[in-house]
Amino acid sequence: MSNSTWNLEPSLESAAQVQIKSQYELFIDGKWQAPLSNAYFDSVNPADESPLTKIAWANAADIDLAVSAARSAYDNSWSTMGGAARGKYLFRIARLMQEKAKELAVLETLDGGKPIRESRDIDIPLACNHFFYYAGWADKLQEAFAGQQISPLGVAAQIIPWNFPLLMLAWKVAPALACGNTVVLKPAETTSLTALKFAEICQEAGLPAGVVNIVTGYGDTGAALVAHPNVDKIAFTGSTAVGKQIQKACIGTSKKLTLELGGKSANIILEDAPIDQAVEGVINAIFFNQGHVCCAGSRLFVQESIADRVLEKLKFRLQSIYVGNPLDKNTDVGAVNSKKQLETIERYIQLGLEEGAEIYQPTCELPSSGYYCKPTLFMDVAQSARIVQEEIFGPVLTIQTFRTIEEVVQKANNSPYGLAAGIWTDKGARIFGVSQQLNAGVIWANTYNKFDPASPFGGYKESGFGREGGRHGLSAYLKFSN
Amino acid sequence: MLESISPLELNAIIANSPSIDQIGTLERIARIQARSIKGAAKLKGLRMALSMIDLTTLEGKDTPGKVRQLCYKAQHLHDQAADLPTVAAVCVYPTMVGVAKKALGNSGIKVASVSTAFPSGQAPFELKKLDTQYALDNGADEIDMVISRGRFLAGDYQFVYDEIAAIKALCGQARIKVIFETGELDSLDQVRRISDLAIAAGADFIKTSTGKIQPAATFPVVLTMLGAIKDHFDKTGQMIGMKPAGGISSSKLALQHLLMVKEVLGEAWLSNEWYRFGASSLANDLLMQYQKQQTGKYQSAAYFSID
Numbered sequence: 001m002s003n004s005t006w007n008l009e010p011s012l013e014s015a016a017q018v019q020i021k022s023q024y025e026l027f028i029d030g031k032w033q034a035p036l037s038n039a040y041f042d043s044v045n046p047a048d049e050s051p052l053t054k055i056a057w058a059n060a061a062d063i064d065l066a067v068s069a070a071r072s073a074y075d076n077s078w079s080t081m082g083g084a085a086r087g088k089y090l091f092r093i094a095r096l097m098q099e100k101a102k103e104l105a106v107l108e109t110l111d112g113g114k115p116i117r118e119s120r121d122i123d124i125p126l127a128c129n130h131f132f133y134y135a136g137w138a139d140k141l142q143e144a145f146a147g148q149q150i151s152p153l154g155v156a157a158q159i160i161p162w163n164f165p166l167l168m169l170a171w172k173v174a175p176a177l178a179c180g181n182t183v184v185l186k187p188a189e190t191t192s193l194t195a196l197k198f199a200e201i202c203q204e205a206g207l208p209a210g211v212v213n214i215v216t217g218y219g220d221t222g223a224a225l226v227a228h229p230n231v232d233k234i235a236f237t238g239s240t241a242v243g244k245q246i247q248k249a250c251i252g253t254s255k256k257l258t259l260e261l262g263g264k265s266a267n268i269i270l271e272d273a274p275i276d277q278a279v280e281g282v283i284n285a286i287f288f289n290q291g292h293v294c295c296a297g298s299r300l301f302v303q304e305s306i307a308d309r310v311l312e313k314l315k316f317r318l319q320s321i322y323v324g325n326p327l328d329k330n331t332d333v334g335a336v337n338s339k340k341q342l343e344t345i346e347r348y349i350q351l352g353l354e355e356g357a358e359i360y361q362p363t364c365e366l367p368s369s370g371y372y373c374k375p376t377l378f379m380d381v382a383q384s385a386r387i388v389q390e391e392i393f394g395p396v397l398t399i400q401t402f403r404t405i406e407e408v409v410q411k412a413n414n415s416p417y418g419l420a421a422g423i424w425t426d427k428g429a430r431i432f433g434v435s436q437q438l439n440a441g442v443i444w445a446n447t448y449n450k451f452d453p454a455s456p457f458g459g460y461k462e463s464g465f466g467r468e469g470g471r472h473g474l475s476a477y478l479k480f481s482n
Numbered sequence: 483m484l485e486s487i488s489p490l491e492l493n494a495i496i497a498n499s500p501s502i503d504q505i506g507t508l509e510r511i512a513r514i515q516a517r518s519i520k521g522a523a524k525l526k527g528l529r530m531a532l533s534m535i536d537l538t539t540l541e542g543k544d545t546p547g548k549v550r551q552l553c554y555k556a557q558h559l560h561d562q563a564a565d566l567p568t569v570a571a572v573c574v575y576p577t578m579v580g581v582a583k584k585a586l587g588n589s590g591i592k593v594a595s596v597s598t599a600f601p602s603g604q605a606p607f608e609l610k611k612l613d614t615q616y617a618l619d620n621g622a623d624e625i626d627m628v629i630s631r632g633r634f635l636a637g638d639y640q641f642v643y644d645e646i647a648a649i650k651a652l653c654g655q656a657r658i659k660v661i662f663e664t665g666e667l668d669s670l671d672q673v674r675r676i677s678d679l680a681i682a683a684g685a686d687f688i689k690t691s692t693g694k695i696q697p698a699a700t701f702p703v704v705l706t707m708l709g710a711i712k713d714h715f716d717k718t719g720q721m722i723g724m725k726p727a728g729g730i731s732s733s734k735l736a737l738q739h740l741l742m743v744k745e746v747l748g749e750a751w752l753s754n755e756w757y758r759f760g761a762s763s764l765a766n767d768l769l770m771q772y773q774k775q776q777t778g779k780y781q782s783a784a785y786f787s788i789d
Contacts, residue, residue, distance in 0.1 A: 006523065008518070008523045008741075272501075274506060277505075329516070330518055446505065
């Protein structure tokens, strides 16, 4: 019996299970408040460019209200109630998030374009786990920092990116609340919906008013939040360019700052690596979340003796990557988050061609509307090429070969960034030998893009400073005095 | 009669056999298992799986009557359903080959015989050859031989290679499936090594298990073997068949295995020429799911014949 082609049918997760309101207000002091700015912006589904809703666009006056609410909640309830009580609220929030996991996953996918497989299996469960993890620390802070005098900082201004909306919210909000701070959080303008859903969860959990405030808007909203004099702490995850602006804005203030910025991480395959698993690791490293990952393994280094074989295997593997509707359970690479980002990625692909690199893209068809980009390999690239040096934040991989370990370590470190790296080898000693020489905050061995609440995450150099996750993540939200 | 492989060539096969990382293997499998196989794709997958079955009975208590019944079922899986494929082969002990051959007539369904002192392989080499010759003389189209696991685990690759090559030479036109009994091997590295060795020695198919030892055809083992087949194909252009056997008893598992074949090897392998399921209970679950897809209703197991 011959079977000419066997293709999977679309298997769509139902969007009907989420209720998206026609308009969203600001969440300030435990209530939904119309913005003093009277301004709203449109949010669209990047998968098909259909409008999803209108969202309030906060201005400086709105920010002032939110910071005041957070300050008042800090003074009157949250900082004084004790760790065990705070932990109880955090556990409650974590459980509610878990109960609503499906809804949150669909919402995340509709709003941001990421495949439902990822929001369902990675983003949302990890976000829940962060709340569970930091809930456990809330009444054990003194044990975490034995012998030190610790106290919360006050009001934390938190600005999060669009690539992992709810997960980045969890990374920021959970440790801040566990340590006794209150927060004003600004989600990215293209992905506000799960943060607004989180506001509803805070209400349902009975969290005291003002402990969590969600202010939506564009960069000007974030700038107003950073500039507010009553903010004690700023935590930002996003681009290095904006991170630098924020750092400048904090000069001469007592605001404590942590930045988690861009990356151009090296993924290094040594010749003794388990090759099929390394190829799969490359796929996970660069095509996870359309490559919108700050720690994406976007620079691949392959030892020359296995380079041809690795390339051959990578190209073959790309043929079974499903690119398309993010709500399809079989989709591996969904929609690029926004038109603007798609244009940026396309500009870099054009640049790569102009720089003379050899391009490879699979023969998949892209949907006719929405923002999509094929998984892209660039081979024969130079270390000095801009596509090798600059963060593209899309499904674009540059591939270089190397001969010696000394050479690959130099090239891997030859970057303004230092967020993550991957090493593939069968020899344990090499894992340690190479990783000790790499300037990267996170190094994965024989795997990539693995996250856990107990594991600290953060960068070197222009990838930022401060650590999120684990016990280290607590110290970003505490004042130490002896 | 047979020229043995040189130690140098043998060493090259073993040395070039790549290591396999368990964690990465599990991740690849998780991606495949997360896929959703629905609608027409499911229906087509179920039909494909049915057509790839080596319908098997390998019991000490097998009788000619039971084998004849199995052969009838092989040709008439479920006559209540129109237009079903037949299975690929009926798999029996050498003593039942003649019975099966006669019962299957010119149906096109192959007779596969286990051999070489199946399932343990614990017999002198001369007896293994006699065992195989007996099956061939009685008309076996395919020979499912077991390797000498003890020799392999002891590192006597020369012996294992020569044994496979000798049986292959004996088989002539009959296709040979080489059973590793992966449940007795220690690691995925070993599974990969024996895959490379067996392919080099002339295996037409590589097969996971006898069905007598657990675990049998697990996803990591099958993926590792598919990797060896893929690498051999990329290097030589020669296709090798794959037969997972034992442990694949549900439609869901069978469809996931087929999807793994499609993604790892490509669609060329999606035919019973190159892929088989060694199973006895799988057929009825496939039929049950097939009828569900066609009618929208699950039927009781009582509506499906056991043999």
